Amino acid sequence: MDFSLSERQEMLRAAAAGFLAKECPKNKVRELEQDDKGYDPSLWHKMAKEMGWMGLALPEEYGGAGGDLMELTILMEQMGKNIVPGPFFSTVVLCALPILQYGTDEQKNRFLPKIANGEQIWSMALTEVSGACDISGTELRASLERESYFLTGTKFFVPYAHVADEFLVVGRTSGAKEGISIFVVDSRSPGIKVEVIRTMARDKLCLVTFDDVKVPRQSIIGKVNRGREPVNFVLQRAIVLKCAEVLGACEAVIQLTNTYVKSRVQFDRPIGSFQAVQHRMVDRFIDIEGLRYLVYKAAWELSNGSPSNLHISMAKVKATEVYQRTCIDCIKNHGAIGFTADQDIGLYYRRVKAAEFFLGDADFHRERIAVELGL
């Protein structure tokens, strides 16, 4: 057993913390909430070129740094701490990882270097109006006519689709329950309509309609009618990395609240000295400690080729609960000022539901845990 970060991991953590504190302060987050694109292209390019983050977990032959999932976990934790608006998660986690795992050499050579150097933005169109995070909700039809597939259907909650160059689209290629395939689709293809939906996190979730969109037959990632496996592959990784992001957010919230309750004086004493306030802080602190180790363990298992769906789902339920409770209790510990727009805590609170309902909510994952327990 070893809970320590390696030297390389510690360097990454420190570099990410330093870079983001400087390049992505909260006034930038607030600006980008009002921005149509929802991300800062100059920051995006610095993240790709200076920091090498888009290719962090990609092999060197595609312009990456050859890192592993554990490193990506450490990076996501720092991104969560700082709230970095933009299509990083959708590009790198939802798209680059499955292309690397299931793409042909031709596909990998064509797409991955452009992701690694920040040239392209990607997003995955998985969820539909049912809100289901797995293939059980997939109704978008892809029918084969000669050498092309024609995609028709609607995808919902697609992150940053409005700025994406390419999509990974999960579609139904056969009537069978499992008849799912994943397509690479150029976002400029005729028949695609993208609409940004306003959400409380201002995080650019989109409704994307596909109306007889023509894609070449060889655009499938992985095997035809065998899309379940790559979707599960993405979900396992995306869940853990989203949980790492939530972990970072929770750490930031408790930290800024800790500073506040130490400095805010009432009844001639810092309010952090009152047990009602202090014990609420402690309960959330314990929650976050627990979340941290569930996330690290699930990430370590994934990174070492022994993924555990049990531990992945545990991390997601925990992340969902802890994020919400931490924000709510910390707003209470702030008092009225916590309710104002110029305090950072509201930025985090408005992102709770985005994390909660992305990639399966708590009840979805409780059910998966029950199955893993043998129930």
Next chain:
Amino acid sequence: MEFKFSAKEETLRQDIRGFVKEELPPDWIGLGLAEESRDEDWELAMSIAKKLSLRGWLTMAWPREYGGQGASLWQQLVYNEEVGYWGIPGTMMGVSGVTWVGPSLMLFGNEEQKRKYLPLIASGEPDGVWCTGYSEPDAGSDFANIKCRAVKEGDEYVINGQKIWTSCAHRARWCWLAVRTGFNVAKKHHGISLFIVDMKSRGITVRPLISYSGHHIFNQVFFDGVRVPASNLVGEEGRGWYYLMQALAHERGGTVPINVGTCRRLLDELVKYVKGTQHGGKQLSQNPMIRHKLADRAIEVETLRMFAYETTWKMSQGAAVVWEPSRDKAFGSQVMERIAITGTEILGAYSQLDPDARWARIKGVIQNMYLLFPGFSIAAGTDDIERNIIGQFGLGLPRSY
């Protein structure tokens, strides 16, 4: 980072499972057994303690010269997890000796004390059983308020006063006793000293305190002019508070891996139960409420396990753990509480039945845990005291009391 045990640790786990198969009745569960209460349970506990001692497990982490095996903290953790999981009796011999008297003596005792008392504990014999005299009627959470006093007369100390909530005093040969030796001190934390007291000494009276579960765990212990050789003072006079804080960290840290094992076993038993029980023609395991409750309990148990591992890892790195054992203990008592309550909800009306009742389910362990868990959240520092420690030392907040 690495989250797996070494081959050596896994072998130990298998060896302990073999021991359980050989030495305990086939349907043994033993969770939440108050072994010091009934004579027949205590006899069984002591006979198993002797066997554990012969295997070298009872005090495995101690140095060989004092009756241990010099085992690593990780081996000790694996052992404790298994002890908790299988409900192995006799592993703590009334808790005190194995868990904190031994480790504290190694830190603060003199060589003569170490040579005399440590091998006795490690032997698993009745003469190695200890109790701990900390709390008094007016010194609970405010523990520095103790009044029980020791006054030096020649080469002896004379002890007068009263202790309460003294677990296992009715079985113990020795008492690890905190008393006041300094009376005009600036702070009440000063002037506290630790003594080793022979429970056979003249002037000691032990009176049982029966808990609401009907068990005899606690006692009141009265000291009336008890004479103790000066050589039984542990460390320096007046430094007791400092020693005690270390001992308490051991107490909190040492029991958490056992709780992890116990909670995992309860979870496994409940899973087995809902799969084998029908209600209205439907398996309980198909009830979504039950599925979700057990999923939540599983998350909590896994979290507690990670806490126990993280604290052990910090200790293995030579770090002084201050608030971590409090985190583990406060969270652990919550986990215990929730799993006990979930257990009663799953067993329904059957959860009320005594362990020896004809219709009892899962050998009555759910009832045991339900009756015991409030005790876990009080012993060795109440949940609120643990939160004070975490607030102060984990979050750096001002003292709140």
